[in-house]
Amino acid sequence: xxxxxxxxxxxxxxxxxxxxxxxxxxxxxxxxxxxxxxxxxxxxxxxxxxxxxxxxxxxxxxxxxxxxxxxxxxxxxxxxxxxxxxxxxxxxxxxxxxxxxxxxxxxxx
Numbered sequence: 191x192x193x194x195x196x197x198x199x200x201x202x203x204x205x206x207x208x209x210x211x212x213x214x215x216x217x218x219x220x221x222x223x224x225x226x227x228x229x230x231x232x233x234x235x236x237x238x239x240x241x242x243x244x245x246x247x248x249x250x251x252x253x254x255x256x257x258x259x260x261x262x263x264x265x266x267x268x269x270x271x272x273x274x275x276x277x278x279x280x281x282x283x284x285x286x287x288x289x290x291x292x293x294x295x296x297x298x299x
Contacts, residue, residue: 192205212299251285269283
């Protein structure tokens with residue numbers, strides 16, 4: 191597991207490559223797809239973090255979400271100040287605050 195720095199850009203460099211990853215689906219406890227993150231510009235940072243969380247924790251539980259918030263670094267504070275501006279960080283904040291954990295399903299390109 192990485193030791194997150196205060197810089198999201200630096201943290202991204204520590205994460206495994208998302209080359210060959212098409213998208214991830216986040217699955218709620220009932221088996222419903224709660225969200226998808228596609229491998230496309232503007233989403234690749236989140237895709238990289240969520241893939242890393244799946245590889246490190248196996249699911250998106252409170253412990254994984256807390257670590258993910260540290261990886262998002264300065265963007266986490268911005269998400270707290272502007273709810274809705276960073277939905278993939280908002281999701282982690284909700285899980286830390288007690289929302290149901292999610293399973294992460296990876297889809298290769």
